[in-house]
Amino acid sequence: MPSRFSSLLLQWYDKARRDLPWRGEEDPYKIWLSEVMLQQTQVETVIPYYIKWVERFPSIESVALATQDELLKFWEGLGYYSRCRNFHKACKIVASKHGGKVPAEWETFLSFPGVGEYTAAAVLSIAFHQPYSVIDGNVKRVMARLLAFSEIVEKGTALFEEKLDKWLNQDRPGDFNQAMMELGSQICRRNEPRCFECPVESFCKAKAEGNPAVYPNIPKKKERPHKTIVAGIIWNDGKFLIQKRPDAGLLGGLWEFPGGKVENGEALDNTLVREIREETGLIVEPGNKVGAVDHAYTHFSITLHLYHCKLSKPLKDNGAFDKHRWIQPEERSQFAFPGANHKLFQILESQTWTDHE
């Protein structure tokens, strides 16, 4: 017998739900993909990425066979690139050890790289109709208000789980979970919750108290330091040098212009020559400035300056380093350049690439 709570919630959901590309999808791979893309990312942002990805990579096997570079190119701009690398690894595991079929078993699925409790519960409930409840940012906010939970919300999940398992609709666990998240994003919003449209208002202790928006209680975040970065577009014979970042850490596996951080009081051209020598072994002469862009990452922000450069000494060999490539401007579209570097390309392309001559 479904709970009164889930009946009211699903009645609202059936009427109000949006038509999304992955709604009603039967293929567990596509549900999984959508859940990975949706991590910390809003629905409207994900939609175009999801559509293009599925068109190019229609199956687990197609992902398993792809190169990381091509996958990252499709992920370019979506952020949190470890999601893409981990999804690639996980698809390879599914292809090689599970016959290409997404395992419908909790422990197995949870063991995959990039799959945590949220993603496991979401995929198993939506794609396989198993009775796992999800707890994401939306659900935390909804539950904190329903229960008038005043502690820091990170520590509230055990209580939330207990309550959700009682309310979960066993026949439609996937829809119940999506309804809870939809309720959080559309009705029980962080600011100005629309309680007058809420199907479960009668269950809400925070509403009864009078000011639901005081929940949830979130700790303040640290402020981000600011860095100044200089990079060079190093020309040689009509080509310029790009370098691949290490797989782990910030923007792992993606491409950038060689360069680095300005030390205290250091002149920009000095930084440029020093960093390029350290990273590539090349000695360069800074030339015209391309421009500068501001960009904010999760834990710091930067101003990135870009200069055209020429080599002080001609290359001895063909200049093929391990993590470096000499490419022509037309080849730029094959490589994923996220964040600040992406903004620099927009400036470069508006300058028709010839201003360094």
Added chain:
DNA sequence: AAACCGTGGCG
């Protein structure tokens, strides 16, 4: 446990 990991939108 607390930091780290992107980006775009919003008030």
Added chain:
DNA sequence: TCGCCAAGGTT
């Protein structure tokens, strides 16, 4: 303008 945050996971 700027701090905050969104369908989290890993170390």
